[in-house]
């Protein structure tokens with residue numbers, strides 16, 4: 001049995017008075033967040049120790065006695081803010097550790113917040129109905145129920161986007177028995193810019209280039225924005241418009257990633273991809289924008305968590321030489337980035353560059369020799385190659 005986590009997101013339409021109540025909760029959350037952060041820093045400087053959650057709760061009780069306005073904040077929301085601060089601190093300590101071990105990373109001390117735009121109700125304080133959700137201290141908020149939820153609701157969050165839209169998100173858990181294997185073929189996948197993905201069986205997924213279509217629109221509004229006076233009403237309006245377009249693009253991109261990953265895990269029993277490729281290519285600045293657009297990282301994440309339930313495995317392989325190796329004879333030779341065809345100097349094989357790479361990726365996964373039913377798998381190689389599969393999932397296999 002595995003626990004499959006899923007989120008449902010709905011557009012919400014709070015009334016004017018509900019909006020002010022929500023904004024009030026967010027304002028108080030921000031205050032508490034910053035106060036807790038300040039207190040944690042002070043505590044660390046004085047004692048050299050972490051301000052634990054226990055310390056935080058004790059401190060919050062005292063704060064509420066001194067400043068009764070904080071009693072307005074829903075207790076579970078307040079709890080969640082304490083969690084956020086303590087997580088920010090844990091990340092900070094993790095980075096210190098990693099740097100000690102020689103990793104080159106910025107330390108990034110936890111920062112004070114100028115605003116908080118989401119409230120999370122970790123256990124209670126909310127109750128979904130058909131078209132409304134009751135939220136403690138706020139009231140019953142209308143939302144567009146475009147799809148019914150399945151599973152046990154764990155948490156609820158309400159968020160205001162930069163474009164001033166409201167969304168409600170429910171995190172839901174389902175217990176499911178994963179399929180052992182879906183008996184479909186195995187595949188290597190080469191992620192690229194020209195094509196979004198090239199598969200070792202010859203399938204190509206074209207790059208949606210969602211951003212390029214809207215980029216002119218974005219640029220135009222950005223230009224307009226710079227002509228508006230700082231602090232003016234028009235500038236604020238243009239900012240909201242800009243946020244609306246970026247959010248629209250992000251949603252379209254996300255939609256593409258969800259549909260594509262869903263399709264792939266249902267078409268194959270194993271998908272091998274190159275690890276680290278994203279980090280490597282990000283070093284090249286010209287490519288960086290396009291890569292963030294195609295968001296490979298999210299794609300792999302989606303593949304991994306959808307795979308488990310579809311009886312598919314997702315494995316990451318070392319990207320070394322995948323582009324430079326002949327997929328027929330194994331000869332390694334240099335190939336320019338501009339060359340679209342791999343022409344082997346030893347055996348004469350000629351193949352599309354990305355297709356050649358994707359076949360090598362599958363070979364590297366140690367699985368190329370197995371048959372389509374997926375039962376000839378060299379276990380030691382398979383274990384070594386698995387990095388990402390199921391990282392999003394709770395529970396065990």
Ligand SMILES: [Zn+2]
Nearest residue numbers: 326329344347
């Ligand atoms: Zn060759």
